Amino acid sequence: MNIPQGYKQTEFGPIPLDWELCTFKDVLATFSSGATPYRGIPEYYNGDVRWISSGELNYNHIYDTLEHISQQAVRNTNLRIHKPGTFLMAITGLEAEGTRGRCAFVGAPSATNQSCLAINGTDKMCAEYLFWFYRMWGQYLAFKYCQGTKQQSYTADIVKKLPIYGPKDITEQKAIAEALSDVDGLIAALDKKIAKKRLLKQGAMQQLLTGKKRLPGFTDEWETIRLGDWATMNSGGTPTSSVPEYYNGHIPFLSISDITEAGKYINKTEKTITEKGLNNSSARMFPAGTIMYAMYASLGKCSIANIELSCSQAILGITPKCRITPEYLYYYLSFIEEDVKDMGQTGTQSNLSKQIVQDFMVKLPSDIKEQQAIATILSDMDKEIADLEAQRDKYRLLKSGMMQKLLTGQIRLVKQQAKIIPLGVEVPVVREIPVATHIIAGHIVNRSHKSRGWGRTKLQKSLHLIGYCAQLNLGNEYIRNTAGPDDQQLMNYIDQKFRQYRHVNKVCEKLPDGKTHYSYTPTPMIQDVEMAYEKYPKELREQIDALIDKLNTLDLAGAEILSTLYAVWNNRIIKQEQITDDLLIADFYAWSTHKADFEEARVRKALNYMRDNNIIPVGWGKYIDKR
Numbered sequence: 209m210n211i212p213q214g215y216k217q218t219e220f221g222p223i224p225l226d227w228e229l230c231t232f233k234d235v236l237a238t239f240s241s242g243a244t245p246y247r248g249i250p251e252y253y254n255g256d257v258r259w260i261s262s263g264e265l266n267y268n269h270i271y272d273t274l275e276h277i278s279q280q281a282v283r284n285t286n287l288r289i290h291k292p293g294t295f296l297m298a299i300t301g302l303e304a305e306g307t308r309g310r311c312a313f314v315g316a317p318s319a320t321n322q323s324c325l326a327i328n329g330t331d332k333m334c335a336e337y338l339f340w341f342y343r344m345w346g347q348y349l350a351f352k353y354c355q356g357t358k359q360q361s362y363t364a365d366i367v368k369k370l371p372i373y374g375p376k377d378i379t380e381q382k383a384i385a386e387a388l389s390d391v392d393g394l395i396a397a398l399d400k401k402i403a404k405k406r407l408l409k410q411g412a413m414q415q416l417l418t419g420k421k422r423l424p425g426f427t428d429e430w431e432t433i434r435l436g437d438w439a440t441m442n443s444g445g446t447p448t449s450s451v452p453e454y455y456n457g458h459i460p461f462l463s464i465s466d467i468t469e470a471g472k473y474i475n476k477t478e479k480t481i482t483e484k485g486l487n488n489s490s491a492r493m494f495p496a497g498t499i500m501y502a503m504y505a506s507l508g509k510c511s512i513a514n515i516e517l518s519c520s521q522a523i524l525g526i527t528p529k530c531r532i533t534p535e536y537l538y539y540y541l542s543f544i545e546e547d548v549k550d551m552g553q554t555g556t557q558s559n560l561s562k563q564i565v566q567d568f569m570v571k572l573p574s575d576i577k578e579q580q581a582i583a584t585i586l587s588d589m590d591k592e593i594a595d596l597e598a599q600r601d602k603y604r605l606l607k608s609g610m611m612q613k614l615l616t617g618q619i620r621l622v623k624q625q626a627k628i629i630p631l632g633v634e635v636p637v638v639r640e641i642p643v644a645t646h647i648i649a650g651h652i653v654n655r656s657h658k659s660r661g662w663g664r665t666k667l668q669k670s671l672h673l674i675g676y677c678a679q680l681n682l683g684n685e686y687i688r689n690t691a692g693p694d695d696q697q698l699m700n701y702i703d704q705k706f707r708q709y710r711h712v713n714k715v716c717e718k719l720p721d722g723k724t725h726y727s728y729t730p731t732p733m734i735q736d737v738e739m740a741y742e743k744y745p746k747e748l749r750e751q752i753d754a755l756i757d758k759l760n761t762l763d764l765a766g767a768e769i770l771s772t773l774y775a776v777w778n779n780r781i782i783k784q785e786q787i788t789d790d791l792l793i794a795d796f797y798a799w800s801t802h803k804a805d806f807e808e809a810r811v812r813k814a815l816n817y818m819r820d821n822n823i824i825p826v827g828w829g830k831y832i833d834k835r
Contacts, residue, residue: 215617218373220345221704224617228376233368235333240288241299241364242320245281252281257289258316262298262323267343269315270296277319287319288326295327295335296320297342299362308354308361309346311339325367334378336385341372344611347710347731375617383621384614391607398600402593409589413543416582418571423585426578436566439528439537443503443562444519445490447481454485456757461491462519464502470511472538472590474500477517480757491518494525497534501526501541503560508545512538524565532572535583540570601739608736612708641683641698646705648674648682648752650737653712654730655756661764664726665691668699669771670759676778678751679828686832690802692772693832711737758821769806769814772799774825777818781827789815 215222218229232239242260245252255278260270282289290296294314300323313335320326329335342349349370354362375381415421419430444462447454455461460477467474481491494500495516502509504522512534519525528537541548551564573579613619652670656662672693675682683701686693706712711734717725741749759767776795780787789812796811797803818824 219371220373221616221708223373224375224620226376227373227617229371229373231368232327232370232372235330235372235374236327236338237330238294238326238328239364239368240290240326241322242287242324242326243285244321245277245285245287249281252278252284255279255281257282258318260296260312260314260318260320260324262300262310262321265296265298265310265312265324267311269313270318271315273318282319289317289319290314290326292316293335295329295338295342296324297327297346297362297367298323299325299364299367308350309348311342311346313339325362325364327367331378332376333372333374334381334385336389337374337378337381338372340385340388340611341374341615344615344708344710347713348707351713375622377622380620380622387614387621388607388610391603391610395600395603395607398596398603402596402600405589405593405596409586409593412589413539413586416585417540417543419573423578423581426573426575426581428573428575428578430571431574432569432571433532434566435526435568435570438532438570439526441524441526441562441566442492442494443521443524444492444494446520447485447489447491451485451488452761453482454488455479455481456761457482457485459483459486459493460515460517462500462513462517462523464505464509464520464522467500467502467509467511467523468506471594472512472587473514474511474517475514481518486518490521492525493518495527497527499526499528499534499538499541500524501565503562503565507558507560508541508548510538510541524560524562526565531574531576532570533576533579533583535587536572536579537570539583539586540572544568605736605739608709608733616708641701642681644680645671645682645684645698646702646709647737647740648680649702650706650711650730650734651741651752652756653706653728654734654738655753656760657727657729659760660762661767662727663764664699664728666759666764666767667702667728668694669767670756671698672771673759673774673823674752674755676774676825676829677755677823678748685830686775688799688832688834690800692768692799693775709733709736755823758823765806766814769796769811770818770823772796772803773811773814773818774823775799775832778825778827778829779831779833781825782829782831 211217211222214225216225216229223229228235247253253275255276257277257279258270258273259275259277260273261275264270264274277287281287292314295311296314297311298308300308314326327335327338329338350362353366353370355366375384416423449455457480459481461479461481462474462477463479466477485491486493493516494513496513498513500511500513500519501524502522503524513525526537528534548560549558551560573582614621649667649671652667652674656666656670659666669692671682672684672686674680675684682698684695684698686695688694703714706714706728710731712728712730715727715729717727719725759770762770773792773796776799777787777792780791780795785791792815793808793811
C-alpha cells in the first residue's frame, strides 16, 4: 500500500507522522476491575452505592444503575468508588450480544463488577479522546486481542498492552473529543424530541380513536362494529421452499419482517414468487389498499399495501368495506396492538386466528369524513416523526464520517506540528476507488450473508456481476484468476472500509484441509450503509436487489460459473468477436485449469439461466485479461 506523504502505516491504517502509536499502559492509568459482593449477605445489596455491570455500558454517561450496593459491601469487597469522568470498558461478555467492545463514562460516583475495567486519563491522553477512540476501534480490538476458549475476555494485563494512537498534543485530543461530543449531543436531543413526539401521538390516538375528543364540525354519533361484518379477510400461503422455480419471480411476497420494517405503507417486499409458485400453493393476491395484519410472531402489527402482493399464511389480508377507510382502520389496529397480544392463542408461540380478528369490536365515527380527518391528523404526526428521524439519521452519518476523518488525522482541529498532505489528495500511483464500492459491498453483505456458499469469493463475484450488469464504476481492475474475475486491491479496500466504519465483521476460519475461509457478517451499524444505499435511484436499487436475490439462490460454484461466463461473454462483445454457446464454453474452460472441475452440462445450464433471467452482457466495462 502506498502511504501518502506525511503519514505512517499502522494496523489501524495511515495516521499522521506527528501522532503517537503506543500502548494503553504508556499513556493511561489505573486499570482497575471491580467485583461482585457475596449474594448470600442481604445487607450487601439495595444500598446507596451505584454498582455498574458491563451490560449497562452503551457508549453513554451512567448516572444511575440497575443495582445498588451498600457501603459495607464496598468495604468488605475492597471495591473502588470511581469518580465521574472515569472511562469504563467491558472486559467480559457474550460476543453475540456485542458486550465486549462497549464502553461508557462514569456519570456519578459508582463501583463496578468484575466485567468492567476502569481507566483514567493522564497528561499524555485524556479520557474523552480514549472514549471516542474506543468507540471506533473497540470491536476490532476485542475481536483481535481477547483471549479464552469458552468465553473470550480481557484481563487488565492484556488491556495495558492494547495499541492506541492519537495526537501527542492533549489539546488536539480534547478538540477531537469535543467536536464529536457536540454531534452526539445533537443526536441525543433529537432522540428526546422524537420520543416526546411519539408520546404526543400516543395521547392523540387515545383521545381521537375513542371519541373522547371530537374534531370541530363533526357531531354524528359513533358506533361500535364487529370487524368481520365490515371487512373481508383472507390469510395468505407460502409456496414450498424446496421448489426453486417458485421463487424470485415478479410477484411481491410479504413476510412478517416486511411488516415490522415497513411502517404505515408497504411499497416493496424482501422476497418475490413466480406465477408457478402462486398457482401451486395456497398463496393468493391482495389488491393495493389491503391492510396486512400479522397473526404470528409480531402479533398485531399491520401496514397498508401500496402495491398488489401475496403473503405468507402468518398474515391476514383485511379489505375494509365502503363504510370504513383503510387509514382509520390501520390506526385503530395499531392503537389496540398491545391489547391484541393478550387475545392470542398459545402453543409453541402465541398467535391469532381469522375468527379472533373477525370478532374485534371497533369503535369509529359513522361519518367517513370524520374517519378521514382523524387519520389525516395522525398521519401528519407520523410525518413529523419521520422527518425528525431522517434528520437524526443524517447526523448519525455525519458523526460516522467525522469519526473517520478526525480519528485518523485526515482533518486536523489544531495547528499541525508537521506538514500533512490530506489523504483525500490523489497520489499518482494509488488507484481511486469510489465510495459507492463500499456502499454496494456493504449492501450485498447485509442482503446475502446467509446465502449458500457465502464468503469473500462470493462477495467478489457478486460485486463483479452487479458492477458490470448495472454499469457502475466501482473502480475495479479485474484480472483472470482461478475462481473468475479477481481484484484483490479492490477487496482489500473494501476490507479496510468495513473495519474502519465497523459496518461489517470479517470472520476468519481455518478449514480442515488447512485453507483459510473468510466470511462477512453485518453489524448493527450496517444501517449507515443502507441509508446511503437508499439515496440511489429506485430503478437502480431494484435492478441490483433483483440480481442479488438471484445470486443468493446459487452456491459458491454457481456464482463462480455465472461470473466467469459473464466475463468471457462480455470480453467477446468488447472485441467484437463471434459469439456462440460452443465458443463461450471454450472460453470458459480456457480461463484456467480449475474450470475443468465443472461439468459441461452444468456450464451450459448456467448459460441458459443467464438468458432466462436477462443476465446478458452488453460489452460495458473493461476487458478482463491475464496480467
